[in-house]
Amino acid sequence: MAGLTQLAENDVFMAFASYATIxxxxxxxxxxxxxxxxxxxxxxxxxxxxxxxxxxxxAKKHLRTDDRVERVRRAHLNDLENIVPFLGIGLLYxxxxxxLSTALLHFRLFVAARIYHTVAYLTPLPQPNRGLAFFVGxxxxxxxxxxxxxxxxxx
Amino acid sequence: MAGLTQLAENDVFMAFASYATIxxxxxxxxxxxxxxxxxxxxxxxxxxxxxxxxxxxxAKKHLRTDDRVERVRRAHLNDLENIVPFLGIGLLYxxxxxxLSTALLHFRLFVAARIYHTVAYLTPLPQPNRGLAFFVGxxxxxxxxxxxxxxxxxx
Amino acid sequence: MAGLTQLAENDVFMAFASYATIxxxxxxxxxxxxxxxxxxxxxxxxxxxxxxxxxxxxAKKHLRTDDRVERVRRAHLNDLENIVPFLGIGLLYxxxxxxLSTALLHFRLFVAARIYHTVAYLTPLPQPNRGLAFFVGxxxxxxxxxxxxxxxxxx
Numbered sequence: 001m002a003g004l005t006q007l008a009e010n011d012v013f014m015a016f017a018s019y020a021t022i023x024x025x026x027x028x029x030x031x032x033x034x035x036x037x038x039x040x041x042x043x044x045x046x047x048x049x050x051x052x053x054x055x056x057x058x059a060k061k062h063l064r065t066d067d068r069v070e071r072v073r074r075a076h077l078n079d080l081e082n083i084v085p086f087l088g089i090g091l092l093y094x095x096x097x098x099x100l101s102t103a104l105l106h107f108r109l110f111v112a113a114r115i116y117h118t119v120a121y122l123t124p125l126p127q128p129n130r131g132l133a134f135f136v137g138x139x140x141x142x143x144x145x146x147x148x149x150x151x152x153x154x155x
Numbered sequence: 156m157a158g159l160t161q162l163a164e165n166d167v168f169m170a171f172a173s174y175a176t177i178x179x180x181x182x183x184x185x186x187x188x189x190x191x192x193x194x195x196x197x198x199x200x201x202x203x204x205x206x207x208x209x210x211x212x213x214a215k216k217h218l219r220t221d222d223r224v225e226r227v228r229r230a231h232l233n234d235l236e237n238i239v240p241f242l243g244i245g246l247l248y249x250x251x252x253x254x255l256s257t258a259l260l261h262f263r264l265f266v267a268a269r270i271y272h273t274v275a276y277l278t279p280l281p282q283p284n285r286g287l288a289f290f291v292g293x294x295x296x297x298x299x300x301x302x303x304x305x306x307x308x309x310x
Numbered sequence: 311m312a313g314l315t316q317l318a319e320n321d322v323f324m325a326f327a328s329y330a331t332i333x334x335x336x337x338x339x340x341x342x343x344x345x346x347x348x349x350x351x352x353x354x355x356x357x358x359x360x361x362x363x364x365x366x367x368x369a370k371k372h373l374r375t376d377d378r379v380e381r382v383r384r385a386h387l388n389d390l391e392n393i394v395p396f397l398g399i400g401l402l403y404x405x406x407x408x409x410l411s412t413a414l415l416h417f418r419l420f421v422a423a424r425i426y427h428t429v430a431y432l433t434p435l436p437q438p439n440r441g442l443a444f445f446v447g448x449x450x451x452x453x454x455x456x457x458x459x460x461x462x463x464x465x
């Protein structure tokens with residue numbers, strides 16, 4: 001298990017593991033927020049989910065979309081679209097032996113930007129709060145991709 | 156290639172690789188199920204997909220949503236939202252040298268819960284079948300995240 | 311850091327890192343394409359995004375879906391659904407010591423197929439252009455999954 005011990009002694013990799021776990025846990029909380037809004041707004045996507053509200057028409061009226069629920073779902077999808085590239089590119093970047101303080105700056109900026117993005121989306125804060133948060137996370141990921149491809153391109 | 160040989164000799168990592176491959180393959184099958192329903196229900200999202208049904212109005216009436224298709228798409232999106240955190244957190248957890256039997260329990264529970272979730276969504280089974288399957292997978296991922304952050308936090 | 315040096319000397323892993331970074335960067339560009347279409351078509355999903363077009367009814371009419379925007383969003387979601395399995399399965403496949411030329415064939419076919427898929431979706435090209443591109447990428451991922459499970463199954 002020497003290989004694993006070496007990974008565990010690699011500060012960049014351990015930092016990536018911590019930040020990736022934190023931002024993925026945040027993303028998972030979006031499911032709970034969606035579920036909470038669905039229950040309080042009584043707005044469901046599946047007939048079996050509102051069967052407890054009665055049968056026939058009584059239940060059917062809860063099969064609807066709700067602005068609040070759709071907002072959380074858009075924030076969740078935006079998370080997926082941005083956190084997946086961060087995971088893939090960030091993992092490969094972490095294994096490419098970057099400078100520790102540069103790597104920490106990337107990881108911290110990304111995690112802070114995505115948390116702020118969620119706050120800006122769900123509150124909602126006026127633009128350009130959400131837009132700026134999006135572009136910070138986006139830029140951080142592209143910066144890691146650029147460094148990977150510059151140093152280690154193998155096609 | 157000693158590093159790779161060591162990974163290949165690591166039972167937790169090999170188990171993670173197997174379970175991750177299985178659940179990702181299951182997720183990919185959702186695309187095929189969606190396509191099958193689109194064809195049998197003749198419900199398409201793009202004009203070019205139903206061009207073979209004729210031109211103008213004849214084709215246009217197939218540009219519609221269908222309950223069955225939308226149900227599969229929701230199940231697929233729910234898979235994405237839950238399997239992405241499992242992949243990221245599970246990979247890092249596997250590399251953090253956990254107890255083999257604990258790790259196997261996590262991986263097996265997750266894969267079984269997600270397969271049951273798909274069955275419950277597509278049948279559909281009455282609630283709380285789908286809800287419970289969701290929360291088992293959700294809990295397993297958070298349990299791995301908790302152990303990662305408890306043992307190895309590096310911020 | 312011997313473990314990392316070994317990874318960096320592994321040609322299959324370095325090739326996977328390059329191709330994964332390229333296809334993830336392409337996927338991220340879909341966000342920019344969506345944003346560009348939203349601005350030129352003035353079709354937004356959130357009230358705060360079109361606040362600059364005035365208040366009340368003047369802004370509300372921009373809260374709508376647009377065919378062009380929805381097309382890009384479907385292409386983006388299809389990317390997510392297919393690139394996530396490629397990332398997970400491809401990473402594990404790369405670490406399973408495959409033949410270099412076979413691995414390169416898989417990575418190149420996948421990346422070419424997904425780029426062609428995007429071109430076919432956004433142009434749009436008539437079917438079966440997009441369908442074939444989809445199935446090439448799909449087949450490549452299943453081929454890697456099959457080889458992983460055949461050689462290294464650990465349940």
